[in-house]
Amino acid sequence: MPADGLSERTGLPHLGATARRRHQTGYIPGAASARGSCEVWGRGRAARYACPVTGEWDAPTYDRVANPQTGWGAAVLDRLALTGDERVLDAGCGSGRITEMLLARLPRGRVVALDASGPMLEEARRRLAGHADRVEFVQADLARPLPIGAPVDAVFSTATFHWVLDHDALFRNLAAAIRPGGRLVAQCGGAGNIASLKRVLAGVGDGWPGEYRFATAAETAERLEASGFTDVETWLSDEPTRFEPGEPFETFLETVCLRQHLARLPAEERGDFVKSVAARMPAAELDYVRLNIVARRAG
Numbered sequence: 197m198p199a200d201g202l203s204e205r206t207g208l209p210h211l212g213a214t215a216r217r218r219h220q221t222g223y224i225p226g227a228a229s230a231r232g233s234c235e236v237w238g239r240g241r242a243a244r245y246a247c248p249v250t251g252e253w254d255a256p257t258y259d260r261v262a263n264p265q266t267g268w269g270a271a272v273l274d275r276l277a278l279t280g281d282e283r284v285l286d287a288g289c290g291s292g293r294i295t296e297m298l299l300a301r302l303p304r305g306r307v308v309a310l311d312a313s314g315p316m317l318e319e320a321r322r323r324l325a326g327h328a329d330r331v332e333f334v335q336a337d338l339a340r341p342l343p344i345g346a347p348v349d350a351v352f353s354t355a356t357f358h359w360v361l362d363h364d365a366l367f368r369n370l371a372a373a374i375r376p377g378g379r380l381v382a383q384c385g386g387a388g389n390i391a392s393l394k395r396v397l398a399g400v401g402d403g404w405p406g407e408y409r410f411a412t413a414a415e416t417a418e419r420l421e422a423s424g425f426t427d428v429e430t431w432l433s434d435e436p437t438r439f440e441p442g443e444p445f446e447t448f449l450e451t452v453c454l455r456q457h458l459a460r461l462p463a464e465e466r467g468d469f470v471k472s473v474a475a476r477m478p479a480a481e482l483d484y485v486r487l488n489i490v491a492r493r494a495g
């Protein structure tokens with residue numbers, strides 16, 4: 197894999213034991229699905245969602261507003277003990293803000309920065325340009341076998357797995373990508389995530405709830421074990437998050453939570469939809485619930 201990695205990407209159509217558990221208790225990835233992808237997603241704010249098929253990410257805006265995700269990501273990264281010379285997969289690297297922190301912990305190591313979204317990878321390439329010799333950028337779908345060459349020492353992932361509907365396939369693919377004994381440390385939306393937003397969405401427009409997999413800790417532990425992981429710990433944590441009301445809250449909703457919803461609407465209706473959802477929320481706050489995962493690849 198060359199350092200810039202993208203020359204080896206799979207191409208836009210690819211955008212195309214006993215478990216130890218804390219609790220006993222897994223878009224159609226729009227940008228990554230077999231349904232296809234859009235190469236043009238607009239000029240200017242009004243056209244940002246011009247790809248009705250994929251609901252492609254507005255990566256520069258995500259990079260700017262993703263402070264909650266970055267804060268959670270830093271805390272999750274603290275759970276991954278590293279010696280500094282490993283090769284680690286960041287599964288769903290997005291715009292690369294947390295990938296940058298991961299790189300700082302791998303002074304002699306490498307990162308595979310994988311994402312389904314072309315715009316997100318472009319943004320990550322810009323941010324990580326100073327580390328190009330230690331980053332392999334890969335555009336791929338986590339729901340399909342991962343084209344990353346040799347197995348990595350660890351997989352790290354934040355704010356991504358809930359976008360992958362098929363968690364059985366996801367964990368199977370991650371297990372195949374990690375060397376025996378390697379670790380998986382991750383966090384994503386879990387059962388109960390953004391419940392108040394989902395209640396509001398049920399009463400707006402056609403009531404479409406969105407496509408996510410907000411799994412429980414118990415079902416996730418079972419899936420991980422069935423996929424070849426051991427020493428599994430899964431747990432949910434509440435992360436209620438306040439925003440500045442008005443434009444900052446609306447921009448966050450528009451960029452992160454309502455991306456798929458907006459992709460289904462005509463361009464001229466998107467602004468009103470965002471405002472209507474924001475106005476119906478009890479407060480400029482999202483009741484985030486995170487699903488935390490720590491596991492080891494058996495073998």
Ligand SMILES: C[S@@+](CC[C@H](N)C(=O)[O-])C[C@H]1O[C@@H](n2cnc3c(N)ncnc32)[C@H](O)[C@@H]1O
Nearest residue numbers: 225288289290311312313337338354355356359
């Ligand atoms: C909310 S962002 C999180 C980015 C970064 N990890 C962070 O915490 O800021 C979710 C990322 O997951 C990626 N993603 C969603 N579904 C995916 C899939 N099936 N395969 C690969 N990446 C996917 C999206 O393109 C997006 O960049």
